[in-house]
Structure formats: structure tokens, C-alpha cells
Amino acid sequence: MLKKVVCFGEMLWDCFPDHEIPGGAPMNVALHLHQLGLAVQMISRVGNDAHGQKILDFISGYGLDTSCIQLDEQQATGTVQVDNADVENIKYTIVSPVAWDFIALRNKSLKAVQGADAFIFGSLSVRNHESWETLYHLLHEQVLNIFDINLRAPFYDFEQIEIILGYTDILKINEDELIIVADYFDIDLPEKSKHLEKSQLVCSYLTENFPISMVCVTLGSKGALIYQEGEIISHSGYKVKVADTVGSGDAFLSGFVKTYLDGKKPKEILDFACAMGAYVATQKGGTPRYKIEDVLKVKGAAK
Numbered sequence: 001m002l003k004k005v006v007c008f009g010e011m012l013w014d015c016f017p018d019h020e021i022p023g024g025a026p027m028n029v030a031l032h033l034h035q036l037g038l039a040v041q042m043i044s045r046v047g048n049d050a051h052g053q054k055i056l057d058f059i060s061g062y063g064l065d066t067s068c069i070q071l072d073e074q075q076a077t078g079t080v081q082v083d084n085a086d087v088e089n090i091k092y093t094i095v096s097p098v099a100w101d102f103i104a105l106r107n108k109s110l111k112a113v114q115g116a117d118a119f120i121f122g123s124l125s126v127r128n129h130e131s132w133e134t135l136y137h138l139l140h141e142q143v144l145n146i147f148d149i150n151l152r153a154p155f156y157d158f159e160q161i162e163i164i165l166g167y168t169d170i171l172k173i174n175e176d177e178l179i180i181v182a183d184y185f186d187i188d189l190p191e192k193s194k195h196l197e198k199s200q201l202v203c204s205y206l207t208e209n210f211p212i213s214m215v216c217v218t219l220g221s222k223g224a225l226i227y228q229e230g231e232i233i234s235h236s237g238y239k240v241k242v243a244d245t246v247g248s249g250d251a252f253l254s255g256f257v258k259t260y261l262d263g264k265k266p267k268e269i270l271d272f273a274c275a276m277g278a279y280v281a282t283q284k285g286g287t288p289r290y291k292i293e294d295v296l297k298v299k300g301a302a303k
Contacts (some may be wrong), residue, residue: 009125247286
């Protein structure tokens with residue numbers, strides 16, 4: 001039987017000066033999981049406008065279920081204005097408010113989460129009260145809750161994040177976010193400590209103070225690690241020729257979720273997740289079309 005996953009949050013357009021790309025971390029994750037053979041539903045909201053229709057057409061082209069995506073008659077579809085004049089310092093303006101700030105609690109969405117094997121969500125999608133109330137309600141369902149913390153200043157509130165952590169089973173966090181979390185919870189990190197030591201200290205605190213059973217820390221080109229039951233398992237990642245890194249973190253999470261739900265061990269989970277992230281980094285855009293065999297070639301090329 002197919003594993004069922006529900007993703008909650010933003011669907012949007014990254015608007016560059018000369019082109020637009022559909023995106024949003026939850027949507028990217030949903031599309032990757034769908035391509036990896038899972039039954040996926042996306043809970044989100046788009047405007048009843050041209051951008052909304054285009055993004056619905058885009059994900060329908062992959063065959064992804066759109067039945068839990070709401071239409072908003074007042075708010076526009078989400079956009080992010082991208083200033084890439086300085087490629088070393090790209091600037092993003094996440095427009096607010098937009099349709100995905102107003103995701104309403106619907107019976108269809110509730111039933112989707114109740115029937116899922118995993119529920120995936122981030123912090124950006126709850127910057128507005130209505131979407132926050134909806135997520136908070138859905139967090140109470142008995143399902144594996146996976147929190148991709150995804151801190152995007154200024155759109156996060158640690159009071160909210162503390163509440164979400166109280167319902168989190170698996171946390172995904174990157175090394176920069178790890179430092180922000182350590183600062184908020186006043187976790188003492190030795191000044192010259194390396195990422196393994198920092199991860200050990202922060203992950204230990206989080207798993208002791210919240211119901212989190214596993215933390216995955218992504219380290220960019222240095223790979224990733226899993227913290228579970230006081231133990232760290234790490235992977236150095238796969239070295240590839242990078243086309244762009246857009247969506248590679250979302251691809252990593254998708255590979256992580258697939259192999260976790262398949263019952264794989266942490267070492268195998270990291271291996272496939274790192275291969276997923278590396279493969280997508282070799283492609284243009286965050287959601288290229290592929291088969292699992294394409295991902296496995298990354299591993300073969302590294303031998």
C-alpha cells in the first residue's frame with residue numbers, strides 16, 4: 001500500500017527580473033514525494049487569478065492531487081520578488097499578505113491529515129493568524145509530524161515555534177537555523193566548537209525538552225546528520241557539478257521522508273536524502289522531472 005503524506009503551506013512564484021519560477025518549500029516537497037511514488041496531498045491556498053491558475057496547472061502537470069488547495073477571491077497568489085543584481089547577495093522580498101496566509105480549516109483537509117502516514121509543515125506558512133489557527137488544529141491529529149523549521153526573517157515567531165515543537169516528532173533544521181535556535185533557548189555553544197559538537201548540544205536540548213524523536217541537521221555542501229537517542233549519524237554528502245541549489249534542501253527532505261517511511265535505518269536515510277539533494281542541485285529549478293534511477297546515478301558516479 002502506498003504511503004500517504006500531506007504537505008501544508010505556501011505555494012508561490014519566485015519572480016526574477018526576467019522570469020518566474022513556481023515554488024514554496026512545501027509545494028516542492030510535495031512534488032518530489034509524488035515523483036518518488038508516494039500518495040501526496042497539498043494543503044494550501046492560491047488566489048483566483050492568473051498566477052493561481054498557472055501554479056495549479058503546473059502541479060496538475062505532475063499529477064499531484066489539488067483537491068485540498070483552496071481558492072481565494074480576495075487575496076492574490078503568493079509571490080516572492082527576487083533581486084539578483086548581486087549574485088553573491090541575492091535579496092528576497094516575500095510579499096504579504098497573500099492567499100496562503102489565509103488557509104482555512106476544511107473538512108477535506110482534516111480528513112487528509114487523519115488518513116496520512118506523515119504530515120509535513122514549516123514556519124513560514126503560519127506568519128498570519130488564520131493559517132496558524134488551521135495548522136494548530138491539524139497538529140493535534142495522531143500522525144507523524146515532520147517540522148521543516150525553515151526560518152525566514154522576519155516571518156517567524158518563537159512563541160509559535162515552541163508550540164509547534166511541542167507537537168513535532170521529526171525536526172529538520174539547517175546549521176544556520178541551529179544557531180538561531182540555540183540563541184533563543186540560551187543553549188551555550190563553545191565559541192570554537194565544530195558543527196558536530198554544536199549539533200549534539202542543540203539536538204540534545206530539543207529532544208529532552210520536546211517530544212522530538214529525531215533531528216536532521218543539513219549542512220549544505222558538507223552533507224547532513226541525524227541525531228537520535230543521543231547518537232549522531234553523519235553523511236558527508238555527494239560532490240556534484242551544481243547548476244543551481246534552488247530546491248535541493250526540499251529534495252533532501254523528500255528523500256529523507258520516503259526512506260524513513262520505508263523503514264530504512266538512519267545511515268540509509270541520509271544516503272538517499274543526500275543523493276536527492278545533490279541530484280536536484282545538478283538540475284535547473286527546484287522541481288525537475290526525474291526517476292529514482294536518475295538519483296541513484298549520483299551515488300554511482302561518486303564511487
